[in-house]
Amino acid sequence: MNFPKEHELHQRRKGRNLGLGLVLVAFVAIVFGLTVVKVSGDISGAIAGEVGR
Amino acid sequence: MSDASLHNVTHENEAQFGDYFALLKPRVMTLVVFTAFVGLLAAPVSVHPFVGFTAILFIALGGGASGALNMWYDADIDAVMRRTKKRPIPAGKVTADEAKAFGIALSGISVVMLGLATNWYAAGLLAFTIFFYVVIYTMWLKRWTPQNIVIGGAAGAFPPMIGWLAATGSMSIEAVLMFTLIFMWTPPHFWALALFMRNDYDDAEVPMLTVTHGRRATRNHILGYTVLLAVLAIATGFTSIGGIFYLTVAIVLNAQFLWGAIKIWRRDEDASEVDNFVVERKFFKLSLLYLFAHFGAILLEAGLTRYGIEVL
Structure with missing residues (x-):
């Protein structure tokens, strides 16, 4: 199978695109991590509320 | 953009990832990160480490966004001054419009993310800080009064306050x-x-x-x-x-x-x-x-x- 030759523009912008890709992955990880922290905080808060009742 | 114009881009002036990072004024960001971190930790409440990390990150990003908007507006001054003429816009790496769009986008992301991570008081103060630095200092005071540094200094002074507010939700x-x-x-x-x-x-x-x-x-x-x-x-x-x-x-x-x-x-x-x-x-x-x-x-x-x- 023949892959088309990579355009020179893509090579030139490789560093920039890789950097942006890493930033986007990091952003997704942060949003995910924040969701986990917030949701588990809410759950433990709700449990504490139930126990206290 | 047509294929023809894509080929016409000056290759040696192609903006790299580092040029966009430079728009955020990384040296100023170190001060923002450090003082916001101190504000967050000096507060008399404990913050989840991940929430704290996220808060500092987006306060820093908000500071960086205002730096990019400052470089967009001050591109003419930066081109003249020895200290600033190598910045990405006067160096021809990034256009002023790109810097403006970059700064506005990052401002929005940082304010919303700080609000979601901590509270909307902290996010509001971050939004005000960006507004203060870009509009009050850069667009208005800097070219108008010798007291520019005195009043404009408030923008750099807000980060520990935002950190404190992010932790406590009160002043x-x-x-x-x-x-x-x-x-x-x-x-x-x-x-x-x-x-x-x-x-x-x-x-x-x-x-x-x-x-x-x-x-x-x-x-x-x-x-x-x-x-x-x-x-x-x-x-x-x-x-x-x-x-x-x-x-x-x-x-x-x-x-x-x-x-x-x-x-x-x-x-x-x-x-x-x-x-x-x-x-x-x-x-x-x-x-x-x-x-x-x-x-x-x-x-x-x-x-x-x-x-x-x-x-x-």
Whole structure:
């Protein structure tokens, strides 16, 4: 199978695109991590509320 | 953009990832990160480490976004000044419009993310900080009044307050004191720079105090602000964020800083030119240590309090 030759523009912008890709992955990880922290905080808060009742 | 125009891009001026990062003023960001971190940890409540990390990250990003917007608006000045002519826009790496779009997008992301991570008071103050730096300082004061540095310094003083607000959700005298410490520190720091960067601000026609009121008046102002700063910095030592370590650091550094300001005040232009502004340069370097050491001491005091360690 023949892959088309990579355009020179893509090579030139490789560093920039890789950097942006890493930033986007990091952003997704942060949003995910924040969701986990917030949701588990809410759950433990709700449990504490139930126990206290 | 057509294929033809894509090929016409000047290759050696192709913006790389680092050029976009440079738009965020990474050196200023280190100050923002550090002071916001101190504000967050000095607060008398504990924050989940991941939430704290996210808060600092987006406060820093908001600071960076305002830096990008500042570079967009000030591209004409930056091209003239020696200190700034290698920035991405005057260097031809990034267009001014790209920087503007980049700054606006990052401003929105940082404010929303800080609000989601912590609370909307902190997010609101971050939004106000960006507005203050870009609109009040960059667009209005910087080119209009020699008090640009004094009032504009507030923008750099907000991060510890945002950190405190992110942790507690409310304002307090300690947060205001941390704000005031940076606010009062900014004028002597920048005026010392203006003294030895000499023609930069003249060439760019920025009404710095050195240009509008002369270099003698600038030396007087440096001394005046340094005296006020010393009183404030030492008084902070007697509040809940201070302590014996903070007071020791504050007394030693304020004595040195005051001595530096007195030396600047006593010198004239001839003496400064003979040794290429060695006293002014030293004072500027000391000012960087001054701020980091004061906030480092506040951080140390917060750590001691958190772990219940009593020194005296």
